[in-house]
Amino acid sequence: MVLLGILYVYLGWLILIYMLMLLLLVAFLVLLERKVLGMVQARKGPNIVGLFGMVQTILDGVKLLTKKFVFSGSSMFFYIAPFMGLMLAFIHWFVVPFPFNFWNSEYSVIFSFVIMGFLVFVVLWAGWGSESGYGLIGSVRGVAQMISYEVVFMFYLCCFVLVMKGYNWDDFLGIEMYVGTFLKLFLFIVWVVLILAELNRTPFDLVEGESELVSGFNVEFSGYSFTLLFLSEYMNIWFMCVLSALIFGECEGLFGGILWGAYVMCILLVRGLLPRFKFNQLIKLMWGVYLPVVFIFMIVVLVFFSG
Known part of the structure; x- marks a missing residue:
């Protein structure tokens, strides 16, 4: 004992x-x-x-x-959502090899899918629980955006899962051997667009309402609650950059650190260089373009890597 x-x-x-x-x-x-x-x-x-x-x-x-925290909502979800967002952002890291695994599971990829799905509830609860029309509109925008890209994002990762024949993030450490044969440049471009949508970054930060001059689902949050939502958002940026290095390069050592920095700089530069898309443009892009392309990727994987 x-x-x-x-x-x-x-x-x-x-x-x-x-x-x-x-x-x-x-x-x-x-x-x-x-x-x-x-x-x-x-x-x-x-x-x-x-x-x-x-x-x-x-x-x-x-x-x-x-800063003073203003209690604008009477629903318990208004208080739970920031803590849940930060907690899910921390739990994300427990299954990736950075620098080691806290929880080594054969199904860590599926576990990450589940955590990403729970993040939808954080956005929905934060906007709806604030009892504000602007917050509710921002949360509806965010949920619609998440539904649009998460389906494509998960099918996209399933292509790599089929190649590695496993559901563990550790199996992705050897996927760089396929760069130049299967993982072409356009695959990486698709990945960058998907993680920008996942992170609600420019040009896909559609939860913000320009016409209303509000920040979206978190417009009624202040003090520590806004800080928790802010920390969870930026922690997810690092998480996605680690996944990028894990899938498209090396996640360990000096070269892995250089790759993380390159992916982070790419995400930051996109915010300063590209304008924001319209809401309908994102939905058309994901459902009309990316989803058929990802299905084609999956068919190719099943044909050439099924054995």
């Missing part, structure tokens, strides 16, 4: 350190994004607080956490 207690304490500290590392990655990503957008728009970005503005992100986080 004593050894079991020590093991639990050690595991708890390990998880806590792991979560703090992820939060530091989010802080670095926010600072990097503001610097990149500043260069794209020919301005300096944050440069006052700390050396070259490096402490600006930390102080902004402290300001958000100490």
Whole structure:
């Protein structure tokens, strides 16, 4: 019993350190994004607080956490949604080999699919629970967008699952052998578009309403609740970049770190270079173009890799 207690304490500290590392990655990503957008728009970005503005992100986080939280909704989902969003963002990382697996399962890919499906409820509960018309419209937009791309996204990943003949993310470590034969350049382009839609990033940040000048489903959130939603969104950016390196390259070592940085820079630059799509354009793109293309990929995989 004593050894079991020590093991639990050690595991708890390990998880806590792991979560703090992820939060530091989010802080670095926010600072990097503001610097990149500043260069794209020919301005300096944050440069006052700390050396070259490096402490600006930390102080902004402290300001958000100490800001007054306004209880605009009486539904319990208004309070549950931010915590659930951050919790799901943390759970995402427990099944990917970065830098090791907390939970090594043969069905970790399916587990990630389930977590992505639960993220739909976070958006829906946050908008509907706020009892605001703007928040509800933003959540409906977000759910419609998620339904449009998640079907394509999951079928797309199933193509790689069929190639690897397994449902474990560890099996994807060897998938780089197919680059140049099966995984062509257009496959990577499809993947980039899908993860941009998954992350609600430009040009697919359609939950924001330009005509209403509101931010979407989180418009009524402030203080720590908005901070939790913000952290979960940016933590998912790192998660998708790790998956990109896992599928299309190397996830470990120095080369893996360079790939993560390249994918992150790609996502940040897209926000500064591309305009926002219309809502109907995303739906037509996913259901009318990408879904048939992904089905063709799957047929090719079944024909050439079924054995």
